[in-house]
Amino acid sequence: MSETTNRSLLLHGVTKSYETATGAPKTVLDGIDLRVEPGELVVLLGANGSGKSTTLKIASGMIPPSTGDVRIGQTDITRMRGETRRQSRMKLGMVFQDARLIRRRSVLSNVLCGTLGRHQNIATMLGFLPRSERPLAMSCLDRVGLGALAGQRASTLSGGQAQRVSVARALAQKPSVILADEPVASLDPESAEEVMTLLATVARNERLAVLCVLHQIDLARRHATRLVGLKKGHILFDLPPSAVNDAMIATLYTRDAA
Amino acid sequence: MTHTDIRPAPQSRSAAISRFSSGALLGWGGAVILAIVLAQAAHNTQVSPTNLVTGAGRIVDIVQRAVPPDWSQLPAEWGPTRETIDIALIGTALGAIMACPLALLSARTIVPNPIIRTLARSAVALLRAVPDLVWALIFVTAVGLGPFPGVLSLILHTAGMLGRLGAEMIEDMDVMPMEAMELAGANRLQIFVHGIVPTLMPSMFGLILYRLDENLRCSLVLGFVGAGGLGFQLFTAISLFQYRTASLLLLMILIIVLLVETSSSYIRKKIL
Ligand SMILES: Nc1ncnc2c1ncn2[C@@H]1O[C@H](COP(=O)(O)OP(=O)(O)OP(=O)(O)O)[C@@H](O)[C@H]1O
Ligand SMILES: [Mg+2]
Numbered sequence: 001m002s003e004t005t006n007r008s009l010l011l012h013g014v015t016k017s018y019e020t021a022t023g024a025p026k027t028v029l030d031g032i033d034l035r036v037e038p039g040e041l042v043v044l045l046g047a048n049g050s051g052k053s054t055t056l057k058i059a060s061g062m063i064p065p066s067t068g069d070v071r072i073g074q075t076d077i078t079r080m081r082g083e084t085r086r087q088s089r090m091k092l093g094m095v096f097q098d099a100r101l102i103r104r105r106s107v108l109s110n111v112l113c114g115t116l117g118r119h120q121n122i123a124t125m126l127g128f129l130p131r132s133e134r135p136l137a138m139s140c141l142d143r144v145g146l147g148a149l150a151g152q153r154a155s156t157l158s159g160g161q162a163q164r165v166s167v168a169r170a171l172a173q174k175p176s177v178i179l180a181d182e183p184v185a186s187l188d189p190e191s192a193e194e195v196m197t198l199l200a201t202v203a204r205n206e207r208l209a210v211l212c213v214l215h216q217i218d219l220a221r222r223h224a225t226r227l228v229g230l231k232k233g234h235i236l237f238d239l240p241p242s243a244v245n246d247a248m249i250a251t252l253y254t255r256d257a258a
Numbered sequence: 259m260t261h262t263d264i265r266p267a268p269q270s271r272s273a274a275i276s277r278f279s280s281g282a283l284l285g286w287g288g289a290v291i292l293a294i295v296l297a298q299a300a301h302n303t304q305v306s307p308t309n310l311v312t313g314a315g316r317i318v319d320i321v322q323r324a325v326p327p328d329w330s331q332l333p334a335e336w337g338p339t340r341e342t343i344d345i346a347l348i349g350t351a352l353g354a355i356m357a358c359p360l361a362l363l364s365a366r367t368i369v370p371n372p373i374i375r376t377l378a379r380s381a382v383a384l385l386r387a388v389p390d391l392v393w394a395l396i397f398v399t400a401v402g403l404g405p406f407p408g409v410l411s412l413i414l415h416t417a418g419m420l421g422r423l424g425a426e427m428i429e430d431m432d433v434m435p436m437e438a439m440e441l442a443g444a445n446r447l448q449i450f451v452h453g454i455v456p457t458l459m460p461s462m463f464g465l466i467l468y469r470l471d472e473n474l475r476c477s478l479v480l481g482f483v484g485a486g487g488l489g490f491q492l493f494t495a496i497s498l499f500q501y502r503t504a505s506l507l508l509l510m511i512l513i514i515v516l517l518v519e520t521s522s523s524y525i526r527k528k529i530l
Binding site for chain 1 (some may be wrong): 434435437438439440441442443444447448451452453455456457459460510
């Protein structure tokens with residue numbers, strides 16, 4: 001099981017409290033234990049404000065947890081700084097709701113930007129993209145089905161295409177883990193299906209640990225290997241889709257009387 | 259996007275309603291105040307249609323003495339023409355270079371430190387607040403007559419204008435793609451050259467071209483205070499009552515300004 005121990009994503013005892021204007025800190029995550037193995041697509045479900053984005057931000061190292069830790073394989077990446085942090089970031093590919101491409105650059109250039117972390121040399125700092133990575137970048141584009149658009153400007157892409165390019169960019173990073181926060185929220189049903197199929201395929205074929213936030217239950221059921229329900233900073237369930245029934249989903253989204 | 263609470267807070271909602279109902283009142287009040295302010299401005303600046311009518315005769319007289327333009331002067335004016343264009347070119351280029359660090363340092367999104375930012379912004383504000391004509395007067399006194407004081411004053415004024423517009427552009431830029439690059443392991447310099455520069459370059463270049471266009475006109479006026487070029491020639495011709503030379507110069511200026519204006523707006527359209 002060396003693969004599992006080296007490339008899985010692990011959140012252990014993660015809590016998060018935000019400072020608020022009123023002074024009293026607000027606890028958003030309260031003891032999250034979560035493991036995503038390579039090859040898995042784990043979907044995080046939960047009502048607005050339940051802490052899904054916060055979980056992903058902590059997993060990506062964008063914000064630190066109040067307590068607990070995040071590991072990729074054996075490496076604790078929670079409180080890294082400087083160069084080691086930059087190195088660990090390469091292991092995490094991110095996909096956002098808005099694809100966050102450099103709109104004026106070509107599709108291929110955007111994908112190549114995903115490889116910059118591996119090429120910290122004079123040429124890339126003068127504005128040249130690493131030529132040696134072109135074949136890899138092209139193959140990443142082919143894997144998301146957009147090889148034909150390599151030369152096109154990112155600003156001309158449809159939402160679904162842009163999102164697939166951002167998946168290709170994440171793949172070009174050669175990550176162990178992909179984190180996706182509502183990657184299909186602004187896509188039409190067909191594009192949403194495509195992007196989720198892509199993420200599931202990537203997880204399975206490239207042996208990546210994929211953690212994805214979704215609001216579409218049916219999409220989640222169809223593509224996830226596991227569903228994790230988050231409510232008010234607690235994990236309500238962590239089960240394969242077949243074991244999650246409608247009552248559990250209903251509980252997840254009902255607002256308790258305050 | 260995180261949108262956890264879309265209901266407006268109660269007080270901002272009532273504020274919005276009262277703002278809505280008082281909108282028309284404010285509009286009419288504003289119009290009356292504006293009318294009063296404009297009336298006193300017209301009075302104070304001695305705006306007077308009768309003076310314009312009596313002055314019209316003299317204007318016709320000057321125009322009659324200015325035609326036809328003195329074409330024989332044309333060859334002699336090539337030198338000053340080139341000088342005017344060159345003053346604008348070099349002043350714009352060096353000013354733009356000087357504006358880059360100023361714009362970066364005064365952008366909130368790049369420099370979180372408020373002290374550095376305030377310093378940079380004050381420098382930019384000073385450069386802009388002093389009219390280029392005043393800079394030119396200062397530099398003519400300091401380095402003597404000729405194109406060089408014109409260049410110096412254009413550099414400073416351009417740095418001030420582009421410094422401010424550049425900072426606004428940087429602050430308006432969508433930083434999410436840059437954040438994505440950072441999360442993917444790119445370093446700061448890489449984020450700058452691969453993310454920020456390609457994003458800002460076309461609009462920055464457009465601003466610089468627009469500035470070139472403005473600077474050409476500025477450099478003509480700068481000539482009036484001794485800072486070289488066609489402006490200086492025009493000033494001399496008018497002072498010596500050589501109206502036919504002056505009309506030739508005005509014609510040349512018109513053509514140059516139109517040429518630069520159309521070509522710079524054409525290039526701007528192409529790159530944006
Ligand atoms: N920087 C912050 N400071 C204070 N509170 C925050 C901050 N970021 C998020 N929160 C709060 O944390 C809670 C969880 O937010 P989070 O964005 O994780 O929810 P979410 O599950 O992603 O919701 P959504 O489905 O709307 O995206 C919310 O109540 C939010 O107001
Ligand atoms: Mg969210």
